[in-house]
Amino acid sequence: MSLTLDDLASLSGVSRATISRVLNGGPVAEATRQKVLAVLAETGYSPNRAARTLASGRSGVVGVVMHLEPALLFGDPYFSGLLQGMSDALAERATGMMLWLGNRSKQETLQDIERIGLVDGVIVTAHWQDDALVDGLLASRIPTVLIGHRREDRTASYVDVDNVAAAAMVTRHLIDLGRRRIGHISGLAGSVAGEDRLTGYTQAMAAAGLPTDALVVRGDFNPAAGRAGVPPLLEAGVDAIFCANDATASGALAALVEAGVAVPDDVALAGFDDLDFAAGLTPPLTTIRQSVAAQGAEAARVLLDLLEDPDGGPRRILLPTELIIRQSTTGGTHGA
Amino acid sequence: MSLTLDDLASLSGVSRATISRVLNGGPVAEATRQKVLAVLAETGYSPNRAARTLASGRSGVVGVVMHLEPALLFGDPYFSGLLQGMSDALAERATGMMLWLGNRSKQETLQDIERIGLVDGVIVTAHWQDDALVDGLLASRIPTVLIGHRREDRTASYVDVDNVAAAAMVTRHLIDLGRRRIGHISGLAGSVAGEDRLTGYTQAMAAAGLPTDALVVRGDFNPAAGRAGVPPLLEAGVDAIFCANDATASGALAALVEAGVAVPDDVALAGFDDLDFAAGLTPPLTTIRQSVAAQGAEAARVLLDLLEDPDGGPRRILLPTELIIRQSTTGGTHGA
DNA sequence: TTGTATGCGTTATCAA
DNA sequence: TTGATAACGCATACAA
DSSP: OOOOHHHHHHHHTSOHHHHHHHHHTOOOOHHHHHHHHHHHHHHTOOOOHHHHHHHHSOOSEEEEEEOSOHHHHHHSHHHHHHHHHHHHHHHHTTOEEEEEETTSOHHHHHHHHHHHOOOSEEEEEOOBSOOHHHHHHHHSSSOEEEESOOTTOSSSEEEEEOHHHHHHHHHHHHHHTTOOSEEEEOOOTTBHHHHHHHHHHHHHHHHTTOOOTTOEEOOOSSHHHHHHHHHHHHHTTOSEEEESSHHHHHHHHHHHHHTTOOTTTTSEEEOSBOOGGGGGSSSOOBEEEOOHHHHHHHHHHHHHHHHHOGGGOOOEEEEOOEEEOOHHHHSSOTTO | OOOOHHHHHHHHTSOHHHHHHHHHTOOOOHHHHHHHHHHHHHHTOOOOHHHHHHHHSOOSEEEEEEOSOHHHHHHSHHHHHHHHHHHHHHHHTTOEEEEEETTSOHHHHHHHHHHHOOOSEEEEEOOBSOOHHHHHHHHSSSOEEEESOOTTOSSSEEEEEOHHHHHHHHHHHHHHTTOOSEEEEOOOTTBHHHHHHHHHHHHHHHHTTOOOTTOEEOOOSSHHHHHHHHHHHHHTTOSEEEESSHHHHHHHHHHHHHTTOOTTTTSEEEOSBOOGGGGGSSSOOBEEEOOHHHHHHHHHHHHHHHHHOGGGOOOEEEEOOEEEOOHHHHSSOTTO
16 A cells, blocks of 8 residues: 555655654755655655644644535635635645635534544634634634634734724725715624724724715625615715725715715725625726635635644734725815 | 543553444444443544554545536536535534535646545546546546546446436427427536537437427537527527537527517427526426436435445446426417 | 454664 | 564463
8 A cells, every 4th residue: 555654765765754754854864864864755755644643642633613604605705715715725735725614603612623533723714703612612622713803802813904904095085086975884783894994984984074874784794774764874874985895886876876875976886805896886886805816825824833832922014005096086176 | 632542441451452343333232332332422423534544544535536627616606505515414424514616727636636535436527528637536436426427438436317318308398299390509628517418419310200400509518608599590490409508598588588489389498407597487398307416316325326336336326307388389379 | 251462563661 | 773572552372
């Protein structure tokens, strides 16, 4: 069957231990190193992962936990982008990826992960302020990196975009354009992204001395929420609407058009995510671009880094976002 | 840290081997079994996967290889459905899932899989008549199950839907409705599904003594191909069009409407897949429903079965499909 | 039915 | 710089 270190030892005339050192970068004379490398190349040897794991305590495999409704998981390019980014970064560092989706209860999933052992660490999507699975992983002895975070948590490692700053940036953009009655159709209550974007909006408005009373409508990240949010905001006399994401903005745009409101002349409109369709709307949508694949890749790197140096304290990464200005805010003649 | 068999042996007063037997269903007296089980439950012991793998040669982890363009992987609900189905079936049998996506070359991916060892077997999507990665896996010593298959291959285990039979079923449905000039906009050349559906169509036409000259247009599974296929088929005087998938059918429908052709009165239209949008078209689309999640789950079961009994020969599973009749073929007054 | 002993293929600790 | 040798935690052939 497969070659073992002993086979290679016979073939190259050195001890098993020396081969292992060559493999793992231990101290070994250059001459013998070359000799061993030659045999290695010639035989196409590859180490037994299980034995290596048993002896070293590290498996070279990490877990990815995306505990979501299937529809959400795949309907939304967000999660697929994450997966792609993680897969890339892990493959680059010869690390395997085990995947847990939401087909069992959080309780069971947590047990599965602990039971199967053999993952050195996990990356878990954490989009809710409260999540038993995330809590369980953080409480376990498994090194864990969150994608997303809970604001009050100071001990967990995470990768996220700075939703607060990004939302404030869009809002300031609208303010800079001369808009004063800026409404917000928020994301799902309880979601970190939703709450943070709301916070960013509120902060920017407050900083500009603008009121937000009656200007915030609760949404849920869906087009329907965008549609539903438009009438009360028109009622409140808005001249701009910042939606918690592009999907919401697309619904809002439809409702505005139906109501005969000119965008952006009467009401400027902005979203968040820069999904593919955003540039194709009429008018093209001003929005926030976040590289989802980059988030996934960064999470993978952070986890590997954490495994390398577990005592380095929690890693907290906020990735930057980019304001993409399109005609839904600047295309009209308003204020010109 | 973690408990070992030796710890449990001390705790329960039997030997390590006996504990192992209880764990693996070996012969053990009922009394001692109960005693051991009690200790097991009490301690919440879970075996070290690496050690178990090393000793037994089986890891309890399988690989899933979906080597595709990212856009295809996640744009198409097909692949997400597969993943979901596999994940379900594997979780049910306490088997872990490692994932390889298309972020490295086929060559590298193959090496990765072999190098990482520790997968007992793999499931690989095989939608092309020729695929170096699939060939490589089949040639390796890793037990492999294909999703999709190559018709000429009699040795590989696979799970697929019976594309030939399904396509023949739709075609017969059109024939039974009295259509005679039935056109086909095919799938991508070189794809198994595309070729098989073309075969099914051709067979059904031949069986009914109907000609197919000038009635077949090459497509590529996309709406644009559907649009492009309509003019030549109208030219050929069709009274029905069977498209290789729903996406193609949606494009064809748009082109028919634009050309002022009544569906189904003038031309009946059928697709394949029964994607979500099919029922929402105007008119709702007659199509073939294939349960993608079921395919994924079945592939997982087949692989586990193959691992259980490697000498049972290749498993070749063709899952049934269902003809979903809607108004794009039966809604009109044609032939009434 | 149970226990003992050995092997799985590495890594890592000691001496040399 | 190298080579023995002891873990790592479990499965299993062999004895009892």
